[in-house]
Amino acid sequence: MRAARWVGGRVLTGLVTLLGIALLVFAAVRVVPGQAERVLLGPLATDEQRAALVAELGLDRDLVTQFGIWMGKVLTGDLGTSIVSRQPVLDELAMRLPVTATIAIMALVIALGVGIPVGVLQALRARRRGGAVVSRVVGGLGISIPEFVLGALVVLLFSSVPLGITIGAFTPVAEDVGQGLLSSLLPALVLSVFCAAATARTTRDAVLGVLVEPYVQAAVARGETPWSIVRHHVLRNATIPILTLAATLLAYLLGGAVIVEGLFNVPGVGSYLLLAMDRRDYAVVQAGVMLAAVVFVATSVLVELVSSLVDPRVSTIGARA
């Protein structure tokens, strides 16, 4: 009963957060300079043309009514129509989300696959001379190198030396699985560098925190092998911060990586939203931000649920709070 109440509370908090974000994005696109009818129609449009577009977009109604209509449509799955492509926004997002998701998941898999073992090793060798310095330098480089620098170097390298991957020739996985994964590899690699460095650093800190716990020292005293200690005691207890970070990274990646998408000409969500914002394509911006918010909130709730399974104290503490 307590667990159900805790889960319900988290879901309710998530819904309230989404409502707040909906209000914010709705207001934001109307506050920024450059209204849709002005941006899209340009400086030479007549007042009649602008009025016609305003009416077509429903912008001639009061804000409360506009928000009510929008929310009503969103709740029924109608995200509106893009004023640029004149296609339903839902269809356009449905086309781009798998592209972004493929790259995001690949980047996360690479990041976790590299970052967790590296972080564990860094923690286990933290007291060795020079080990800490090297790990900090490498980790700092991975975190601080800008994506546009790394991405540009990768683009330059792969376009100048035949290495089997063509820059800019993106194939969706839905069309060709093998080619789709291959064309997603480079953007995923570029994105994974920051994620892997962040994962390694978080893992290292988490593992270092666990290594000094009495139960680890007891395991050492019992004569358990180092691998057994890491596997059964250290990793399990260091999981929660890694899990939280992974969820944050996934949500960030699913929101679209504008620079990397641009460099590799990937038709993902990020570049789509950026163009929509430039053109004041309200329906697309509102839907895209809400999509990213839903992903973020849902991932956060999911992580809390998983964390409570890994460590039941999480839900207990949460329920008491």
Add this chain to the structure above:
Amino acid sequence: MRTTSTAAVAAAIAALALAGCSGGSTPSEGQSDVPDGYVAIADDSIDSAGGSLQVQVDYDTAEAQGLDPAFAEVARSWSIMGLVYESLVTVGPGFEIQPELASEWEQPDATTYVFTLQPDATFSNGRAVTAADVVGSLQRLADSGSVWSGQLGPVASIEDTSGETQQVTVTLDSPYTPFLAALANTPAAILPMEELTAGTFDPVTDMLGTGAFTVAEHRQDESWTFEANPGWWDADALGIDTLELVIAGDEQTRLAGLRDGSTQLANFSNPDALQLLQSAPNVTAVSQTQSDFFYAMLNSVNPDSPFADPEVRQTVNALIDRQALVDVALAGAAEPTAVTPANLPDACAPDSVPSASAEVDADALAGVEASILIYNSDPALAAIAQLMQQQLEAAGAEIELESVDDGTFGERVYVSQPGDFDIALSWFAGYGDASIVTSWWNPDTAFFNVGFTQSHDDLSEAIVAAQQLEPGAERAEALQTVCDLADEYAEMLPLATRPQVVGFASDQLSPSILSDEGYGDFLRLVADFRTIGG
């Protein structure tokens, strides 16, 4: 082994980075036989039947009126729509007006044009083009209130005067020399008016033209796939079957596409692309001189702007070193210009206007505080703004730079009344006749600049007078008057032409590209392209 591989990759990156930074310039390979008026000419001896072509372009068409050419406002829309639609005439080498959908035309007097249509012209649905389609299309454009409707000039009537051949007669209220050049742009395209009127064709969502290609697929901001139109009246001349336009917004992607050979042609507004492609094997990069030009808007209408004072505007105009803008900000791939684009016949010499010889005190702008507003989607604007900042600060001004997104720029410059800026930078299409763009110096007819420029009767009258004269010395003199007056009022300051670099894979493609272009259409001669090896 692992160490060796890592070192090799690192060395490759270092070598590539250095190669990308290397200086120097050599003539483009294979360009020695190119005739005047072209920077590249297709090799007719190549049989490329069945050829397919991939072209990467910088941005997609995104117009308020969708795919309707009559309302198309930007160069890329004109290029893309121009693959499907045709106008009565087109532009050839040296901005010469040439036949397109009209096989010929006559001008019996200064205000009358009689066009004879291509006898074999059909829309891609198979229906023959009629004079009624031409009359309906041009009348629709003239009545549309779109940007281009104003450039058609004082159209009095458009009539079907067909006899044995399909003919259309356009009568003007008064002489208007740039009429044919205005007809040569995509907004004057001929639409299937029968289908449009019947409601079976919506020009906003579909394209149904008489041109070389038909649309097979369009993914907004991603790609276009065009297929050869077998019913095109000049289909035998068409060298490619399939044309894929990939929208690649990032310049590095387009450079990469040319370097690795995955794309056959790409365009760049960044003149540095010439140098960046220099070391790429099998890639030829050419600079197409455009009549498009950068200009600075000085806000004379907003009382809070220091440029409400005409003396300050004139001082700024005299202080701007346009040659330095060309050399430093535009990599030497442009040229200074006056109001009339420098590469067009009868254009004013940029060093002939009063500000070019004006003497200015070293601290002429002391106490002037202003900002330069640019939009962030064109890297050349940032370079120009930075250099202008240095030049004006050298005369004692305090200049800030503001870079905003396109929407904010449009709001502050074109929509706010008065305009919410001091100096703003942008560029104009220069078109195919020296007098067309001068219309923008009359805010009463241009509209977009009423928030930052004032109406001047003498300038407006000079513009109309110049547009009525036949090309030649008399018109050049009249245009000089326009340039001088615009220079003295110093509200919109022409700076330098806007370069365009076109790169192509010379081992895969033999293209034809004009040396001068007025509408930004580097694909104007795509029907002549020949793919090498099919």
